Amino acid sequence: MRPMEASPGFRRGWGRQTSLFQFRRPAFWAYAVVVGGTGVFAVGAQSAFRQISPSGWALSWLLLAIYALPVFLAVYFLDLYEREPLSLVFGAVVWGAVAATTLAGIGNQGWGLVVARIGTPEFAARWTAALTAPFVEETLKVIGLVLLVLIATEEWDDVMDGFVYGAVCGLGFAVVEDVFYFIGVFGGSPSAVLAGFYVRVVSSGLYGHVLYTALSGMGIAYFVSLAGEVPIRRRVLVAGGYSWPPWPGTSSGIRRGSTCSPREWKDSATGCSSRWLRR
Amino acid sequence: MCVLAVMVVVVFGGYVVAGALSEPAGPPVTVAGIVRVSPLSGWEVAERSAAPPSVRFTRGSGNLDVMVFLFSGTPIDLAAEYVEQALRPQADRLEVSQRVQVVRAGNRSGIRIAYIGLFRGVQFQIEGTVTAVVSSSGVGVVFDGWAPAGLLQYVIGDLDTMIDTAAIR
Numbered sequence: 001m002r003p004m005e006a007s008p009g010f011r012r013g014w015g016r017q018t019s020l021f022q023f024r025r026p027a028f029w030a031y032a033v034v035v036g037g038t039g040v041f042a043v044g045a046q047s048a049f050r051q052i053s054p055s056g057w058a059l060s061w062l063l064l065a066i067y068a069l070p071v072f073l074a075v076y077f078l079d080l081y082e083r084e085p086l087s088l089v090f091g092a093v094v095w096g097a098v099a100a101t102t103l104a105g106i107g108n109q110g111w112g113l114v115v116a117r118i119g120t121p122e123f124a125a126r127w128t129a130a131l132t133a134p135f136v137e138e139t140l141k142v143i144g145l146v147l148l149v150l151i152a153t154e155e156w157d158d159v160m161d162g163f164v165y166g167a168v169c170g171l172g173f174a175v176v177e178d179v180f181y182f183i184g185v186f187g188g189s190p191s192a193v194l195a196g197f198y199v200r201v202v203s204s205g206l207y208g209h210v211l212y213t214a215l216s217g218m219g220i221a222y223f224v225s226l227a228g229e230v231p232i233r234r235r236v237l238v239a240g241g242y243s244w245p246p247w248p249g250t251s252s253g254i255r256r257g258s259t260c261s262p263r264e265w266k267d268s269a270t271g272c273s274s275r276w277l278r279r
Numbered sequence: 280m281c282v283l284a285v286m287v288v289v290v291f292g293g294y295v296v297a298g299a300l301s302e303p304a305g306p307p308v309t310v311a312g313i314v315r316v317s318p319l320s321g322w323e324v325a326e327r328s329a330a331p332p333s334v335r336f337t338r339g340s341g342n343l344d345v346m347v348f349l350f351s352g353t354p355i356d357l358a359a360e361y362v363e364q365a366l367r368p369q370a371d372r373l374e375v376s377q378r379v380q381v382v383r384a385g386n387r388s389g390i391r392i393a394y395i396g397l398f399r400g401v402q403f404q405i406e407g408t409v410t411a412v413v414s415s416s417g418v419g420v421v422f423d424g425w426a427p428a429g430l431l432q433y434v435i436g437d438l439d440t441m442i443d444t445a446a447i448r
Contacts, residue, residue, distance in 0.1 A: 030283055103290045109432065110293025116433035117300040117321075120339035121426060124433040132293070139289045146282050 018152040020087035027150030035094055038102035042176070045102075049179065053188035060182040063197050064175045071207055075167045075214075084164050088152055092165045095144030096172030096213070100137065101180070104173075107136040141169050141213045142243065145220050158225050159218040166217020170209035177209070216243040294436075301440055310334050311347040314385070314420050315446040319437050336441070341426045341434030343441060350419030354390040355379060357419040358411035362394065365423075366409075370396040384412045384422065385445040395428060404428035408435075410442055420447055 022028045050057045076089060111132035116124035145165055149156055156162060178200055182188065186196035219242025223235045230238075304320035311332035318324070318336055322343070326335040333346040350357050358379075367373050373396035380391040389412035397404055407425030414420070422445070424438035425431070 027282075034286075103286070107290040107293060110291060110297065112293070112433060113297035113436050114293050114300065117297050117437075121341050121430045121433035122339055125430050128433075136289055140286065143282055143286050143289075150282070 017085045018154050019085055020091040022151050025151055027147050031147045034099050038099045041102045042098045049183040052183055055190050056188040056193045059190050059193045060179045064178055067201055068171055068175050075164055079160055079164050088155055089168055092169040093172035096141055096169035097176045100140040100173050101176045103140050104137045108133055141173055142216045144169055145217050149224055156221050156224045159221045162217035162221025163214045167210045167214035170213030174209035219243045308334055310345050313347045313418050313448050316345055316441055317444055340430055343438055344423040346421045348419040350413055351417045354411040354413050357413055358392050358409050361409055361421050370398050372397045384410050384442050385447040387412050387447050406431045
């Protein structure tokens with residue numbers, strides 16, 4: 001036994017670096033297929049946004065780079081004990097930015113139809129973001145983290161590792177989602193992008209997705225890294241506790257719901273009585 | 280495997296559940312003896328008109344107007360004529376999609392275009408889709424599904440189902 005291995009807190013695997021590219025692991029291929037498939041849609045979406053408003057699109061990415069880079073560097077470099085392999089870190093960013101956002105768009109739409117079926121279209125328009133988005137989006141981001149665990153279990157040594165992977169995954173998600181909102185919802189002109197940046201980023205809290213997914217990542221890391229040391233029941237409880245905050249109707253969802261234009265809702269409400277005036 | 284299964288449920292489960300919740304409710308409604316529509320649960324007849332023969336179904340702020348015309352052109356001509364003669368005169372601003380989609384409407388093939396516009400007397404934008412079908416007997420059927428902008432996405436599934444399951448003579 002080497003001296004270091006006898007020290008308290010030692011975790012098996014420290015000091016080793018495992019890359020994302022584990023070609024013999026099925027999880028890697030699952031990751032690659034999902035990211036590749038959704039990447040086509042994500043690139044298409046960005047291309048469409050660029051065509052709609054080139055200046056707004058460029059401004060969106062500039063603002064979000066200013067927003068995202070410091071937190072990325074802080075998360076990565078403040079992990080002082082053992083920095084995570086960059087391929088895995090970027091793998092988490094790409095999952096959040098490409099796979100989770102694209103799949104969440106599809107999933108949110110589908111569960112929105114369920115809300116509209118159970119309630120009314122107006123109820124769905126007002127509440128879908130709060131009722132279904134946390135469940136859909138957080139689950140999809142967590143699935144990416146679980147795939148990273150299956151690809152490189154050795155790199156999940158303690159909860160800090162989960163924090164790093166979760167935070168950067170959430171950061172990738174937040175950036176791409178915000179570009180969508182700036183162009184697709186706020187209108188895409190430079191002034192609309194600035195308004196969107198203020199509403200969605202500055203006034204709604206800077207790093208919601210980062211925090212939520214970081215917490216989920218910590219839960220997963222707790223579950224994985226303490227296997228064999230802590231009873232599974234306790235690991236499940238703690239991991240669930242970490243992952244719980246973003247889910248049930250939550251500031252994440254309410255924040256998203258509240259970004260819809262108040263006028264749109266006012267119009268929608270008055271529209272119920274005035275729609276018959278058409279024709 | 281389990282991870283991918285969860286992903287599939289989260290991404291596509293909503294469509295399955297929404298489809299399961301969309302059951303035809305109530306008796307089918309016939310328009311001029313030409314087209315028969317089975318309203319889904321929650322949809323009801325809001326208005327009938329004789330000229331042209333038409334029925335308006337509604338659910339919340341989602342609407343489906345079904346109209347029957349004597350028409351001998353193509354479905355694209357019918358949709359264009361409907362836009363120019365029915366929609367545009369009432370609109371302060373109207374944008375119609377260039378993309379024409381071929382769809383199934385009842386037991387026939389039709390075309391669909393999308394539009395968005397501001398209509399007089401309405402404070403909000405309306406978005407909708409016009410589906411046009413022409414039968415070999417010289418009858419045109421127009422399905423105009425519409426809702427306030429932003430809400431159409433929540434009724435489009437119902438609209439598609441009702442149009443797809445309509446029977447056109």
